[in-house]
Amino acid sequence: MDPSLKIAVIGAGTMGSGIAQVAAQAGHDVVLYDARREAVDQALAMLRKTLDKLVEKGKLSPDEASGIHGRIAPASDLKELAGTGLVIEAIIEDLGIKKKLFADLEGIVAPEAVLATNTSSLSVTAIAAACANPERVVGLHFFNPAPLLPLVELVPGLATDSALPHRMAALMSAWKKVPVICKDTPGFIVNRVARPFYGESIRIFEEGIADMPTIDAALKGAGFRMGPFELMDLIGNDINFTVTKTVWEAFFFDPRYRPSFTQQRQVESGRLGRKTGRGYYSYADGAATPLASVEPALAASIVERVLAMLINEAADALFWAVARAEDIDLAMTKGVNYPKGLLAWADEQGAAHWHTVLQRLQAAYGEDRYRPSPLLARMAAQDGRFI
Ligand SMILES: NC(=O)c1ccc[n+]([C@@H]2O[C@H](COP(=O)([O-])OP(=O)(O)OC[C@H]3O[C@@H](n4cnc5c(N)ncnc54)[C@H](O)[C@@H]3O)[C@@H](O)[C@H]2O)c1
Structure with a gap:
């Protein structure tokens, strides 16, 4: 050109x-x-x-x-x-x-x-x-x-x-x-693969496992530049909720992408985030987002659950040939500043580890939301690498 x-x-x-x-x-x-x-x-x-x-x-x-x-x-x-x-x-x-x-x-x-x-x-x-x-x-x-x-x-x-x-x-x-x-599929790469960063973090909060500052601190400790709640407040809860709802509807209501009442209530109350001075956190008078020190075992369990869901989503995008493995990783590091590509991250502990985490979640909750991608299952069985 x-x-x-x-x-x-x-x-x-x-x-x-x-x-x-x-x-x-x-x-x-x-x-x-x-x-x-x-x-x-x-x-x-x-x-x-x-x-x-x-x-x-x-x-x-x-x-x-x-x-x-x-x-x-x-x-x-x-x-x-x-x-x-x-x-x-x-x-x-x-x-x-x-x-x-x-x-x-x-x-x-x-x-x-x-x-x-x-x-x-x-x-x-x-x-x-x-x-x-x-x-x-x-x-x-x-x-x-x-x-x-x-x-x-x-x-x-x-x-x-x-x-x-x-x-x-x-x-x-x-x-x-x-x-x-990438393929013309809902959310393309980034807006599809990133969904669990928000959705699973909200689930962990809704179940009372940890509060928002603790979840943010745990994920920042794993290398993410911002925690999910801080990031949703920056993006705007209205925009983030709309993307979540759109992707869920576009995937014919697949439970993996189901939006949360927590975020819906934020939007209904007008607590849209930084732009309205109040979201999950308050930004009035330059108030800083609360810092939390997280007990290491709790931090590890939060990170493991969110990361397992993110890795599963990246593996599933690869399974459905949305993009090449290298491009899925590049998209997450260059589009949303993830500290590492998710497929390369999966390879560090091996697919079998992440497959086991998801199977455990699926058994505990009995929900299709946690079903492992067929590709993650195959990689786990073959001890294969994504990248
Ligand atoms: N904001 C984001 O983070 C983001 C990121 C990536 C892609 N997008 C996409 O980019 C597009 C624009 O988003 P945005 O956030 O810049 O929106 P925006 O509301 O900031 O700007 C949209 C502009 O389009 C103008 N407009 C509306 N209808 C028009 C028309 N028929 N003809 C000419 N101009 C018209 C509006 O006056 C407005 O200035 C959307 O499709 C959005 O999904 C947004």
């Missing part, structure tokens, strides 16, 4: 503004459009501040900063996107609205232009179905904040041209991103 191609970004919110910055930093001319023109102006003003800070820190020269800002042109009408060769959509997560936009775009951009969606939870295939040429539609899933997190999940839909993900992977590498190609 031509590195001088012109990029369009649609949606100037959290993700679109970050993606526009990434593309402009890579040297492309970018057209930024939003249904609300003021969102574009706000995004450009915020970007000015971000770039000024990078100049202050000596990470960019003043000329580089002006160049990046100057390469992003605001647009007030979708028609101004004519002439762009790659359109990246980052608007509201609503299938009907996205489909209408993609159908409109086909009447504006050239037939060879690539249409990409940054959707987190919708089917790329379903969005592409709105187009006369669905072979040029692909998922290009960046992580928040897009300028900082290197991972981009590349998701071909059913009708996507088979060469397109590879062309996009080359472009993302040129943008200094880490691309991984």
